[in-house]
């Protein structure tokens with residue numbers, strides 16, 4: 460029976476790297492699979508599969524996770540609470556285990572109004588905290604109504620946190636609740652300000668759970684400004700924006716973004732237990748980032 | 756008319772937790788009819804609390820708690836005993852509890868669950884809204900309702916979507932209820948309530964039994980006389 464290698468990595472206290480892939484809207488999954496195989500396999504310890512990210516309907520995370528496994532990668536099954544009620548969420552958790560998936564990332568999920576089906580209902584029977592509790596309950600052999608299971612699953616349970624939120628205290632309280640509810644590791648929203656990240660890490664040290672610093676590769680100065688203005692909790696410092704602006708060609712080819720990411724990772728190594736690379740289609744830069752940041 | 760039912764005593768005592776002096780606010784409107792509010796029900800609950808080692812520095816029964824202006828002018832005369840209390844227990848529907856929470860800087864706790872409002876949403880509510888969820892969580896949220904205020908009806912805290920301006924991710928100008936809850940709990944120095952993990956909302960409570968929904972209006976609708 461396979462066990463989570465990601466968890467193993469955390470237990471050994473070695474620096475973990477996770478990647479991410481988003482399934483397509485449609486049945487042509489080969490492109491995302493091949494890119495993951497070409498650029499992430501053998502480098503990332505596990506690959507997240509997004510779950511109808513930004514409330515945009517796509518091929519499912521569960522199926523794509525299994526397809527990644529068939530290609531020899533370890534998946535992290537992202538689960539949002541927006542699209543499934545308490546019955547379907549638990550059922551999919553059991554299905555995931557049956558398919559050999561061993562890592563689950565519990566998320567609340569973006570509101571459906573943000574995606575391409577604003578007319579759909581948002582379920583939210585559970586939230587990120589109660590989904591983690593449901594995972595623990597299933598692992599103990601009972602569903603959330605207390606009924607006994609014929610065979611219990613076992614996962615490495617992850618959750619997310621936004622270090623750059625303003626105010627950050629509610630984020631930290633919720634993180635504490637997630638730890639209490641069973642979270643064994645955290646992935647963060649994209650972080651660029653190393654000082655801010657360091658302060659955050661000092662505040663959450665006491666929870667004693669591995670934290671993976673989130674990274675989104677910056678594609679241009681315009682993108683950085685857009686993130687600053689529109690995505691909550693993301694702060695790209697001015698000096699990085701000017702770097703992207705200086706050499707437009709290097710920014711366009713991804714070299715500047717990859718360099719910024721690698722610089723951050725090098726510094727973050729002393730502060731946290733790993734990084735989570737959200738490449739948004741730029742997975743071909745992952746090998747360069749590994750090299751520049753001296754990742755194993 | 757709204758229909759509310761008392762929370763179990765254990766749940767109320769658990770909510771009140773360490774608080775020893777509890778100020779009681781009752782509603783003489785619909786809640787009196789449901790026997791969750793009204794002078795008689797509130798006085799009886801005072802006796803019960805006193806057997807549980809709690810003190811009750813004062814009681815105020817307001818005619819329609821959902822009338823914010825009226826409630827404000829009534830409670831302003833009770834500042835002294837309210838100041839001496841650590842918590843306020845409110846005997847009314849969810850709107851009444853939210854109004855009480857909005858006019859005094861003290862933790863407010865609902866004594867009842869609102870299960871149906873039968874077309875009546877309070878006399879003068881402002882931002883206060885109640886979806887008659889049947890598991891009132893206002894005691895943990897500083898008297899601000901996350902079921903109606905948060906776009907996802909989350910009960911365990913803020914999601915990651917709040918904008919820089921403090922708005923909800925779904926719409927500009929719509930305040931994030933959880934940010935408001937955080938700020939309110941911080942003001943009344945009760946962030947410990949934010950730390951509590953709440954069980955998922957019991958959605959079966961959204962479908963109260965027919966007999967629980969029988970009110971005078973219901974009887975008129977059905978063209979029959981209310982039994983009782």
Ligand code: SF4
Nearest residue numbers: 849885886888891900
């Ligand atoms: S939590 Fe909100 S919706 Fe539920 S009873 Fe209380 S006020 Fe009403």
Ligand code: SF4
Nearest residue numbers: 905914923924931932
């Ligand atoms: S932004 Fe605030 S109000 Fe909107 S869904 Fe998230 S927690 Fe709820």
